[in-house]
């Protein structure tokens with residue numbers, strides 16, 4: 127399905143993805159990171175008799191492309207695989223690298239619950255499935271779909287999710303290990319997920335940080351639907367990672383950072399950005415502001431906003447405000463108006479009455495210049511059974527074109543397609 131042949135990504139997104147073209151980047155002798163072959167990176171550490179693979183991409187096709195490149199660098203068999211965390215874009219190509227006879231190592235909180243829907247408990251599995259497809263643009267064309275670290279038309283999807291192998295070793299506390307001649311420390315580092323485990327090579331000064339850092343504002347809330355990602359814990363982990371004073375930082379998405387000063391800067395400013403959102407949200411709530419108003423006005427101080435790695439290409443400040451408010455005080459925002467239960471259809475009826483009828487409301491929606499407001503009016507009209515699916519779809523496509531956030535863009539386009547399919 128295709129949203130619109132003329133839907134161009136925002137120039138900032140295009141520029142960002144020019145930096146993540148396929149590349150095998152040498153970090154040190156015998157140590158490489160494959161960037162741009164999939165949504166997530168793969169790392170290779172060549173040991174004396176075997177190789178270590180860190181993370182495995184989201185599809186067997188992407189993993190096979192990476193392995194073909196790695197085979198030009200070493201012919202040693204893969205001796206172990208390490209997962210930095212359980213998001214499926216990191217764990218779904220393992221079977222390409224091993225037949226399953228080698229150790230698969232992860233943190234002790236590694237959870238397949240995060241991988242997809244869970245049929246064994248009461249949860250909104252259909253909603254999660256739909257929203258996951260929307261966030262990642264599953265079903266959009268290759269040209270339309272954009273992921274962090276993998277640009278339009280550059281994400282092999284064959285064997286999506288097909289090559290996962292469950293961990294055979296779960297690390298319960300930080301552990302020094304020998305990666306066949308390469309000394310490493312596995313460090314539990316809760317951040318984007320509670321189960322994160324990073325890999326630190328002290329002799330080379332290389333840190334593989336998983337998704338606790340990448341070239342984008344951190345995804346403190348994923349719109350596909352995630353439990354609260356503990357902001358304070360993520361910030362604390364970034365402080366601990368900075369204290370390692372690494373020379374090279376190789377993330378789970380986007381290109382590595384070289385040089386101790388540069389690594390310090392990206393880690394400490396990202397930590398500062400998270401703390402800023404926490405402080406601004408808490409202060410706003412203390413002052414009695416609504417979460418809507420805090421979300422609408424939040425910005426980073428100029429010293430942080432000017433950093434290219436804090437652009438909202440993946441996480442978003444306004445979503446983070448809402449996530450922090452809900453994660454700390456729950457859904458109630460302190461305004462007793464919101465303790466009630468006006469249904470969307472009743473609200474729509476009231477709005478239509480105020481507008482002078484549903485036809486007048488429709489006319490207002492058609493001419494509304496504020497795209498987000500037009501969407502709200504469309505929702506009222508749809509609640510009243512009015513055929514405005516195409517108007518809402520067009521509006522979503524317009525929003526997608528001006529959107530720098532990859533997951534918001536995918537979602538706008540995906541939902542536009544869904545509306546158009548519904549009226550066919």
Ligand SMILES: [Zn+2]
Pocket residue numbers: 166213215216337378379
């Ligand atoms: Zn990831």
